[in-house]
Amino acid sequence: MSPAMWTLLLALAAAPVVTWLGTAGINWTARAVARLPSPQVACFAAGFANLGGLVVLFLVLQPTGSNRRELLAGIFFMSAYGFCVTFLNWFVFTVTDTSMHVHLLVEIGHEPEITFEELTHRYNKKSIIAARIPRLLQLGQLRLDHGRLYLTGSWVLASAVALRFLRRLLGLRPRPPQEDTAPASIDHARGSHGLPLSRR
Amino acid sequence: MESALFWGLATFGACWLVHWGVWRVRAPKGYLVWLPTIFWILPLGCTALFWASRDRLPPTETDWFVWILAALLHVMVSSCYICGYAGITEYSPSAEVLLAVREHMPRGVPANELRVRSFTEYCLTGRRIEDLRSSGLVAVHDGRLHLTRRGGFVLALSRVYRVLVGVEPTGRG
Numbered sequence: 341m342s343p344a345m346w347t348l349l350l351a352l353a354a355a356p357v358v359t360w361l362g363t364a365g366i367n368w369t370a371r372a373v374a375r376l377p378s379p380q381v382a383c384f385a386a387g388f389a390n391l392g393g394l395v396v397l398f399l400v401l402q403p404t405g406s407n408r409r410e411l412l413a414g415i416f417f418m419s420a421y422g423f424c425v426t427f428l429n430w431f432v433f434t435v436t437d438t439s440m441h442v443h444l445l446v447e448i449g450h451e452p453e454i455t456f457e458e459l460t461h462r463y464n465k466k467s468i469i470a471a472r473i474p475r476l477l478q479l480g481q482l483r484l485d486h487g488r489l490y491l492t493g494s495w496v497l498a499s500a501v502a503l504r505f506l507r508r509l510l511g512l513r514p515r516p517p518q519e520d521t522a523p524a525s526i527d528h529a530r531g532s533h534g535l536p537l538s539r540r
Numbered sequence: 541m542e543s544a545l546f547w548g549l550a551t552f553g554a555c556w557l558v559h560w561g562v563w564r565v566r567a568p569k570g571y572l573v574w575l576p577t578i579f580w581i582l583p584l585g586c587t588a589l590f591w592a593s594r595d596r597l598p599p600t601e602t603d604w605f606v607w608i609l610a611a612l613l614h615v616m617v618s619s620c621y622i623c624g625y626a627g628i629t630e631y632s633p634s635a636e637v638l639l640a641v642r643e644h645m646p647r648g649v650p651a652n653e654l655r656v657r658s659f660t661e662y663c664l665t666g667r668r669i670e671d672l673r674s675s676g677l678v679a680v681h682d683g684r685l686h687l688t689r690r691g692g693f694v695l696a697l698s699r700v701y702r703v704l705v706g707v708e709p710t711g712r713g
Contacts, residue, residue, distance in 0.1 A: 420616075431624070489648055
């Protein structure tokens with residue numbers, strides 16, 4: 341393979357690590373200048389910078405007089421790959437930041453031998469929703485004006501609508517169960533180990 | 541590049557159709573086993589069978605380049621899909637908050653009066669504790685929950701990652 345091919349392959353293979361290092365660099369710089377880092381924004385900033393870098397690298401490595409279709413295909417390829425890297429970088433961070441599974445592990449880790457009641461007292465629907473609103477304000481998806489919340493952004497909502505469409509396509513339930521509908525599996529789940537899993 | 545883009549996306553599309561077909565028949569519970577099988581092992585097996593079943597000229601350097609690029613694109617796109625699949629099955633509280641606020645637009649809603657009717661306590665916490673138990677991260681003894689060794693490892697990994705990336709060691713959930 342030519343040196344240009346090798347360079348491109350190495351750049352693509354290194355892209356996830358470069359993006360992760362970029363995210364860490366932005367967060368550490370923000371901390372160094374005593375600004376509160378916005379990690380979700382840092383993930384996207386590093387990811388899109390990497391995406392731009394990949395497209396530029398591809399264009400630089402192209403011989404002059406290249407076929408226009410080939411160029412467009414290459415730009416699309418690099419953009420799609422860079423976008424996926426950005427998404428994965430953001431996803432890994434989000435798992436550690438907002439995943440309820442991870443947060444439950446944190447709560448159980450803080451206090452070994454915790455009962456289910458103590459756990460749900462600390463981490464419940466109210467606390468989960470309360471943690472989300474500041475984050476949505478920070479991401480510009482909501483606006484707080486004189487104590488009232490307004491919808492401002494659209495990308496989180498647009499992705500929720502897209503996910504709902506995918507659920508329908510795959511034959512899954514489009515919305516989560518509502519408060520007044522108790523899941524049929526509660527009694528079964530409670531019976532399996534004696535923990536009161538539901539609070540109706 | 542054109543062929544790499546085509547083959548990368550075509551492989552993902554073909555795998556997605558298999559996934560759709562399986563899910564329409566019956567959505568399997570262990571998607572972390574099923575999706576990697578459909579998106580990674582199946583195309584690998586098909587490629588191996590294709591090469592074993594016929595005599596071909598040895599691939600050129602350009603062929604190798606195209607295949608590696610196509611494989612990289614397919615692996616990236618399918619990894620995103622597999623990771624994002626948790627969002628398809630788990631429902632996002634953030635999205636539900638936005639949907640609840642949307643019901644009150646354009647007047648908006650007082651922050652202390654916002655009600656999110658979707659999600660039960662079971663759906664948010666109970667079922668997740670069940671998931672943690674079934675994956676061996678949490679154990680129950682005498683009605684008390686505690687981390688297993690594996691659960692402790694996952695938690696430590698999450699903390700190390702967060703410290704390295706320059707944020708506080710634990711997220712806000």
